[in-house]
Amino acid sequence: MTPDARFFDTLSPLGIDDLAALTGGEVVRTSDVRIARVAPLATADGRAVAFLGDRKFLGALQATSAGCVILPREAVDAAPAGAAIIVSRTPQAAWAASAVALHRPVGLTATSAADVCEDDSVVVESGAILGRGARIGRGSRIGANSVIGPGVQIGRDCDVGPNVTVRFALIGDRVKIYAGARLGEAGFGAAGGATGPVDVPQLGRVIIQDGVTIGANTCIDRGAFDDTVIGENTKIDNLVMIAHNCVIGRNCLIAGQTGISGSVTIGDGVMFGGQAGVGDHFRIGVGARVAAGAGVLADIPAGETWSGYPAKPIRQFLRETVWVSKQAGRKRERTDD
Structure with missing residues (x-):
């Protein structure tokens, strides 16, 4: 390929x-x-x-x-x-x-809305830059000062907010991208060279399926070679980081400041609380839930709820939390005596 x-x-x-x-x-x-x-x-x-x-x-x-x-x-x-x-x-x-x-x-060469937009129903606000070879579907809006890179495909009835950058991306219909989001930038890939770390070129894409919402200042990196994929109707909050090669299922909910490392696979209907983090190359099963602030360092089976750092099944986490609290209480009592 x-x-x-x-x-x-x-x-x-x-x-x-x-x-x-x-x-x-x-x-x-x-x-x-x-x-x-x-x-x-x-x-x-x-x-x-x-x-x-x-x-x-x-x-x-x-x-x-x-x-x-x-x-x-x-x-x-x-x-x-x-x-x-x-x-x-x-x-x-x-x-x-x-x-x-x-x-x-491919370098960015600006072109006119007439060359890019499907018809006159597309709204391109002041200062937006449209790259050659891009395509924007009927009823979509591109916010002020946003940049749509060369070759980017945006479907119908999409709403791209101001100061958004979309590069190396294929976007479905009815997608909302709020202000300041960055889609398709190079993933964080480095390799050890003879004189120190060198950047590894990121040659993949970002695929955003229909009905996805992407919050303000969220970053979704393009794949290293394969694609980064966000499944249909998934909702992503502000200030979320999704690294290269991630595949996220349909109908997921990802709260603010969540960070998902590279090559993570997430099933349909998964929910993340705020500031959750996931290490690279893990798999999270269908319908799983990750509590706010959890640090995921292992695969999570379908349907389970995990919490804590490192994250573990929530009942185990609560039992251990109670045990530690009791031990600390006993130590205080001995000290008081």
Whole structure:
């Protein structure tokens, strides 16, 4: 899969030796293939370069169809026979350098409302900037000083407030985005390089389904390669942070100052109290509830309510809270004696 051409230009392909020179790696096995794109191991094809950053993905390495893989020397024997191999001490940073050389975000070139809007029922307020290739559906409104990036698709009857930025995003019908929200900015991705951390290009999108509400100053980052998805009719409060690659189900409620780390999967109908936090790569089941201020550091089964830090089933949390309170009370009594 190639990054969406509405949002990213794909540049000239590179040979294996060119990639090695670019990344500072060593060619262990070469081929005549010209690499045209980057991709994860699981989805890479014969024109893509992928990388192995953690031994837990050795199975994906062995099964990959990538034309070239970048990996540490100790993993060379696990690479598939048909792939070119570049050895690097910092494989993810090398892959990031390859991504910069092969893909470039489409630049913002402003165009007229007539080129972007479905018909005259679309309202574009003063100071709003509409990028070339964007599309805004009938009955929608774009607030003052908002920026709709190139290629962004906005459905019908949407309400985008003032000072909103929407980039790398596909938005359904009847979506409300309140003032100051930021959709589609680069996710927080960094890799260790030879001279320190380097940014990992974020080549995915944000998908907002029908009927979603997004509160003021909320940030929803685009995916690193896959998409960040907000399900139909989910309601998100002000000042919420949703990181790259998250998939949030339908009819969820997310209260203010909640922070959801990257690659979290959330089922339908989940509720979050204010200032809840979720660590990366966890799964929260259908209908679960996360209490205000909870810190989720494990998967939550469907239908359960968790509270505390680290979060745990609420009955367990309450029992432990009562026990600690009793122990503290007994200690005070002994001290008084």
